[in-house]
Amino acid sequence: MKNPFSRRIDYTALDEGQLVALAKEDKAAFGELYERYLPKIYSYVYYRTGNVHDAEDLTAKVFFRALSHISNYVEKGVPFQAWLYRIAHNLVANWHRDQGRRKIIALDEYVAYPLKTEAPDRLAEEQEERTQLLEAVRGLPEDRQQLLLLKFVDQMSNAEIGAIMGRTEGAIKSLYHRTLLALREEMVAIQDGDRKQWTDGKEG
Amino acid sequence: MPTASEAQLRNLLDSITTRLQRGDAVDPLIRQADEEQSDVEDIFELIQSLHASLTPMNPDQEYAENLRANLLEGRPGVAGRVRQMPARLSVAAILALVAGCLLLMLRRIFGSETAPDVPEEAVATPL
Numbered sequence: 007m008k009n010p011f012s013r014r015i016d017y018t019a020l021d022e023g024q025l026v027a028l029a030k031e032d033k034a035a036f037g038e039l040y041e042r043y044l045p046k047i048y049s050y051v052y053y054r055t056g057n058v059h060d061a062e063d064l065t066a067k068v069f070f071r072a073l074s075h076i077s078n079y080v081e082k083g084v085p086f087q088a089w090l091y092r093i094a095h096n097l098v099a100n101w102h103r104d105q106g107r108r109k110i111i112a113l114d115e116y117v118a119y120p121l122k123t124e125a126p127d128r129l130a131e132e133q134e135e136r137t138q139l140l141e142a143v144r145g146l147p148e149d150r151q152q153l154l155l156l157k158f159v160d161q162m163s164n165a166e167i168g169a170i171m172g173r174t175e176g177a178i179k180s181l182y183h184r185t186l187l188a189l190r191e192e193m194v195a196i197q198d199g200d201r202k203q204w205t206d207g208k209e210g
Numbered sequence: 211m212p213t214a215s216e217a218q219l220r221n222l223l224d225s226i227t228t229r230l231q232r233g234d235a236v237d238p239l240i241r242q243a244d245e246e247q248s249d250v251e252d253i254f255e256l257i258q259s260l261h262a263s264l265t266p267m268n269p270d271q272e273y274a275e276n277l278r279a280n281l282l283e284g285r286p287g288v289a290g291r292v293r294q295m296p297a298r299l300s301v302a303a304i305l306a307l308v309a310g311c312l313l314l315m316l317r318r319i320f321g322s323e324t325a326p327d328v329p330e331e332a333v334a335t336p337l
Contacts, residue, residue, distance in 0.1 A: 033282045040278055045300075048269040062269065066277050073281055136263045158264035161231050164224070182227075183220040186253050193256070 025113040026086045040069055043087065048157045054098045054151065056144070064101060065128040068094045074076045095152060095170075101146075150185040153178065155175050219243075219250065226254060230261050 017025065017038035028035035047068055052061035071093050079089060143154055149171065156167045164175040164182075171178065222243050229236050236254070244248040 037278060037282050040281060044274055044277075045266060045268055049267045052262065052267045058270075061267075062273055065269065066280075069277065070279055135259065139259050139263050143260075154260060155264065157227065158231075158260050159266055179220055179224050183216075183223055186223060186256060190253060190256055 015183070022086050023081070026076070026079065026081070030079075033073075036073055036076065039072075042067075043090055046087075046160050047090060050094055051090065051098060053155050054158060055101065057144055060101065064094070064097050067097055071097070077169070083169075085169055087166070093172045099148065138193065138196050141187055142196055146188060146191055147183065148179065150188065153181055153185055154189075157182065222250065223253060223257070227257055227261075230257060 015028075015034075016029075017028075017035055018037075020028070020038070022039075022042075025035050025039050029039055044065070047062060048065045051068070052058070053097050055061050055064060068090065072090055075081045079086070084092075143151060146154075152171065153167060156162045156170060164178040167173075168178045173181070222239065226236050226239050226243075227256065240251065240254055243254075
């Protein structure tokens with residue numbers, strides 16, 4: 007049903023709770039929620055899938071699912087943002103199950119920001135390091151990947167991450183610590199593997 | 211139960227990350243950490259790499275606008291799509307639909323009467 011006053015409402019001035027309440031009957035309010043969360047959800051899905059095509063496809067599914075279920079959404083300690091991320095997380099998990107494999111993020115799509123003043127060989131080195139880092143991140147269990155993306159891409163606090171992942175702040179802090187240690191080991195293993203490959207190639 | 215030093219390291223890494231994300235100075239924390247923990251420097255480098263690499267990605271503008279339109283205006287159904295077609299194609303689509311329905315109806319009405327009876331001998335298994 008369309009809100010007869012929708013033209014008079016300044017949706018940008020409303021907080022999340024007000025928008026969610028309106029969005030159950032007013033699509034324009036949902037449009038404002040979409041504007042607020044599209045970049046975050048897209049980034050999250052992009053890093054989890056590793057390519058633009060699937061990120062766009064899954065992001066669209068997240069918002070269509072949210073739109074069709076928002077009338078049933080009741081805030082019971084789970085903020086709307088957390089609810090949206092849970093939809094995204096479930097869809098990405100299904101996508102990985104269907105794919106049955108893990109893709110590596112394409113370097114050309116991913117590395118876009120290096121400083122232009124840097125020397126080309128330094129840039130290449132940095133790109134290589136970044137690719138290795140992403141490879142290591144994508145080798146982590148799902149919950150750890152999710153934690154890193156929410157922390158670094160979305161810059162969320164431990165409390166916000168906890169709401170999405172259904173854990174306490176303390177548990178998130180602890181998981182973050184273990185994730186960093188595991189990632190460090192993974193990076194060492196990747197770098198050792200690369201070094202060995204290079205040495206074997208030279209000898210062979 | 212984590213040991214005291216583990217808990218300390220956990221809090222320190224969390225503080226370093228938060229300060230880095232806010233753009234605040236992290237050197238004092240690193241120095242403090244160096245005195246207490248020997249391996250914090252390489253973990254700090256890792257945090258810096260994550261901070262630099264995991265940056266927000268923006269969707270294509272056209273994609274974002276199309277998705278918004280699809281969400282708010284709704285996807286056109288079959289009738290909507292036919293209406294959006296050029297006039298000639300719409301007429302052809304409607305005619306094809308009507309012809310299809312007629313064919314189905316005719317089959318239902320006459321199908322059972324016109325179907326030839328299969329003689330029993332024809333389906334009998336040869337000895």
